[in-house]
Amino acid sequence: MHGHHEEFIEAVAPGLGFYYLLLCLMNWGAAMYLWRTNVKTYFTVAGVGVTNVLFWLIVGFLFIILSPIAMMGSPPEFSHGVKDLVNSLSGPVTLTVGSLVGMMFLYFFRRWWTHPPIAWTLLNLSLLALGLAMADSNFFSIVGKGDNVPIVGLVFLLGYFNWLATYKAVINDDRRKQGLPPVEKTEDEKVLVWPDLVYTEMICMVALTAFMMIWALCLQAPLEEPASSVKTPNPSKAPWYFLGLQEMLVYYDPWYAGVVLPSIVVFGLMAIPFLDFNKAGNGYYTIEERKFSYIVFQLGFLELWIVLIILGTFLRGPNWNFFGPFEYWDAHKVLAGNNVDLSQYFWGGMLGQALPKAPLGSGAGTEIAYILLRESPGIILTLAYLILLPPILAATIFRSFFAKMGLIRFMLMANLLLLMISLPLKMVLRWTVNLKYIISIPEYFLNF
Amino acid sequence: MSIGETIRNSQLWKSVFRHPMPLDRRNRIVVMLTNFFLHLHPVSVKKQGIALSYTWCMGGVTFFLFLVETLTGVLLMFYYRPTLEWAFKDIQDLRDVVSLGIMRELHRWGAHAMVITTWLHMYRVFLTGSYKPPREFNWVVGVILLLLTLLLSFTGYLLPWDQLAIWAITVGSNMARATPFLGHEGPGQQILKVGGIDMITNATDARFALLGARFVGEETLNRFYVLHCVAIPLAVSLLLAIHFWRVRKDGGISGPL
Numbered sequence: 001m002h003g004h005h006e007e008f009i010e011a012v013a014p015g016l017g018f019y020y021l022l023l024c025l026m027n028w029g030a031a032m033y034l035w036r037t038n039v040k041t042y043f044t045v046a047g048v049g050v051t052n053v054l055f056w057l058i059v060g061f062l063f064i065i066l067s068p069i070a071m072m073g074s075p076p077e078f079s080h081g082v083k084d085l086v087n088s089l090s091g092p093v094t095l096t097v098g099s100l101v102g103m104m105f106l107y108f109f110r111r112w113w114t115h116p117p118i119a120w121t122l123l124n125l126s127l128l129a130l131g132l133a134m135a136d137s138n139f140f141s142i143v144g145k146g147d148n149v150p151i152v153g154l155v156f157l158l159g160y161f162n163w164l165a166t167y168k169a170v171i172n173d174d175r176r177k178q179g180l181p182p183v184e185k186t187e188d189e190k191v192l193v194w195p196d197l198v199y200t201e202m203i204c205m206v207a208l209t210a211f212m213m214i215w216a217l218c219l220q221a222p223l224e225e226p227a228s229s230v231k232t233p234n235p236s237k238a239p240w241y242f243l244g245l246q247e248m249l250v251y252y253d254p255w256y257a258g259v260v261l262p263s264i265v266v267f268g269l270m271a272i273p274f275l276d277f278n279k280a281g282n283g284y285y286t287i288e289e290r291k292f293s294y295i296v297f298q299l300g301f302l303e304l305w306i307v308l309i310i311l312g313t314f315l316r317g318p319n320w321n322f323f324g325p326f327e328y329w330d331a332h333k334v335l336a337g338n339n340v341d342l343s344q345y346f347w348g349g350m351l352g353q354a355l356p357k358a359p360l361g362s363g364a365g366t367e368i369a370y371i372l373l374r375e376s377p378g379i380i381l382t383l384a385y386l387i388l389l390p391p392i393l394a395a396t397i398f399r400s401f402f403a404k405m406g407l408i409r410f411m412l413m414a415n416l417l418l419l420m421i422s423l424p425l426k427m428v429l430r431w432t433v434n435l436k437y438i439i440s441i442p443e444y445f446l447n448f
Numbered sequence: 449m450s451i452g453e454t455i456r457n458s459q460l461w462k463s464v465f466r467h468p469m470p471l472d473r474r475n476r477i478v479v480m481l482t483n484f485f486l487h488l489h490p491v492s493v494k495k496q497g498i499a500l501s502y503t504w505c506m507g508g509v510t511f512f513l514f515l516v517e518t519l520t521g522v523l524l525m526f527y528y529r530p531t532l533e534w535a536f537k538d539i540q541d542l543r544d545v546v547s548l549g550i551m552r553e554l555h556r557w558g559a560h561a562m563v564i565t566t567w568l569h570m571y572r573v574f575l576t577g578s579y580k581p582p583r584e585f586n587w588v589v590g591v592i593l594l595l596l597t598l599l600l601s602f603t604g605y606l607l608p609w610d611q612l613a614i615w616a617i618t619v620g621s622n623m624a625r626a627t628p629f630l631g632h633e634g635p636g637q638q639i640l641k642v643g644g645i646d647m648i649t650n651a652t653d654a655r656f657a658l659l660g661a662r663f664v665g666e667e668t669l670n671r672f673y674v675l676h677c678v679a680i681p682l683a684v685s686l687l688l689a690i691h692f693w694r695v696r697k698d699g700g701i702s703g704p705l
């Protein structure tokens with residue numbers, strides 16, 4: 001075990017050393033940029049003003065000290081205490097709920113965290129955390145896998161672009177309050193495409209080509225053993241972009257998670273322009289002017305798509321069990337799972353009797369009738385959720401929506417929204433009361 | 449006369465470009481109108497529409513990656529044969545034998561990157577509200593492009609024919625087994641019966657149509673190969689043409705009114 005560890009450290013040390021060097025250069029680049037554009041004093045220590053330039057220079061220095069240390073074979077890493085804590089704290093519940101709380105934080109405190117120095121600090125911290133974590137062999141073996149590397153990129157890209165969009169939205173929303181048009185409006189003079197756009201495209205293409213080449217040279221495409229239809233790997237995973245859906249298989253059966261849900265997602269995406277009746281916020285960044293659609297999309301895209309992909313890729317191991325980021329993927333880990341259907345709760349738990357069952361030898365019609373009776377609590381609940389709830393919403397919190405959208409569009413919007421919310425709802429029900437299926441008709445493969 | 453001028457005055461050069469270098473205003477306009485590739489663009493645009501901080505250039509990057517995939521894909525096809533006997537060996541040779549063998553890397557990483565940039569592009573379009581009238585239809589075209597991008601990536605995943613490939617496709621395509629009515633383990637499958645005989649079995653259902661067999665095998669490899677190299681790229685190309693056409697017809701990149 002120990003020899004293994006040393007081998008591993010030897011292998012990652014140069015890469016991490018180089019990584020910290022890049023982080024240093026990144027901060028020095030920022031310092032240089034600030035030095036040439038706007039030098040500001042952050043705070044004073046003992047009468048000496050610490051400017052933004054000096055501050056990021058120092059941060060860069062810290063990284064460049066880490067660089068040779070890492071390179072020489074002792075990359076800094078999280079202590080065992082921290083790793084154990086992270087492992088024991090993480091789980092599907094903490095991850096989903098935590099990210100939701102995180103997103104609420106980002107939403108409500110957007111004015112604060114979009115300040116460039118704060119955002120830059122957050123970036124530095126997350127990059128440092130990544131560096132520290134990468135020195136752990138369990139973390140590295142999952143995150144460093146060729147096909148998983150793009151997801152790390154995706155996370156940072158989303159972080160960056162989320163910052164950019166929120167930053168611009170905050171500025172525009174402030175301008176709006178002062179009666180000014182959005183910034184985009186002030187840039188509406190026309191310029192010639194040659195050279196202004198064509199040159200930008202050229203430079204982008206050259207830079208991207210270089211980037212792709214470097215990526216391709218540094219990281220080899222994975223190729224495992226030749227295909228064998230008898231050796232089933234554990235875990236068996238779909239390609240990473242479908243792992244959010246595979247994660248939903250924990251809560252729903254394949255017919256829903258694998259077929260109906262994705263169809264609804266595609267349909268729902270297509271329907272967006274026809275459901276969003278809000279004319280404001282067309283062609284510029286804003287949050288205030290389209291809060292509802294903004295929140296719904298953030299929830300659907302970031303929480304229910306991206307977070308679930310991260311969960312499914314990095315934290316689901318053999319038998320689709322959950323593993324903490326620093327945990328070894330042990331194929332023998334056993335988790336107690338004892339989930340109960342709603343019908344069992346209803347007939348057994350509440351009424352204290354056996355599930356209704358058709359008498360032996362009865363015809364198909366009787367059998368179906370009995371099945372419907374058995375599952376009636378779930379069926380009624382589902383129908384009420386999808387058919388009764390929308391009118392109630394229309395009469396209460398969505399009154400103005402209903403007035404503007406008309407019946408058909410409103411029902412469509414409400415149903416899509418309710419179906420979307422049903423995902424986290426079912427998750428919560430699973431975590432709290434071990435609910436397996438709301439409707440359970442295994443006779444007809446219809447479990448929901 | 450300098451060499452550059454000599455070249456630019458030659459009959460050959462003029463036959464290709466038909467106008468002087470785009471150094472003055474007039475010729476900068478002419479170049480946009482006479483060059484086949486450039487005429488995708490308008491002659492002039494609003495400054496805001498080309499600001500990187502507005503569009504993130506994500507649609508452009510996605511398109512660029514599509515071109516990278518096409519180019520590297522053609523090069524890979526020179527070596528690759530989609531049969532059980534050769535598929536894996538050819539990929540192995542691409543890694544071990546072919547000189548400068550990074551085509552596979554470029555193609556694979558490019559594919560991942562394209563999925564990511566497509567999502568980011570959609571995110572940008574959403575955050576700027578650019579799907580609102582008059583651009584509703586282009587958003588719909590975009591969603592189909594997104595779906596096709598994922599399918600392109602998915603069908604390509606099988607081709608190396610290694611453990612990673614067949615099991616990822618097996619897990620993914622097992623879903624089709626549960627398609628309502630059309631999958632042999634899907635809800636409502638029992639309804640489609642003729643004379644007491646199941647019409648939807650594991651040899652007639654949606655999964656079979658996708659795989660060309662009851663499990664991921666040679667037929668599947670062939671099917672995915674054709675989808676990956678011919679059918680889906682063609683569909684994407686067509687939709688991209690419509691997508692770009694509509695960007696211009698809908699009044700260029702969105703902006704505040």
Ligand code: HEM
Nearest residue numbers: 503507508510511570578586587590591593594700701702
């Ligand atoms: C293969 C994938 C795609 C490619 C190559 C592509 C390419 C492009 C390009 C080059 C533009 C010009 C502006 C820009 O770069 O942002 C654009 C605009 C646009 N795209 Fe896409 N796109 C793709 C997928 C999508 C998707 C998934 C959506 C939405 C679901 C979408 C919706 C739009 C809309 C509405 C516009 C107009 C935006 C505006 O006027 O601001 N596209 N696309």
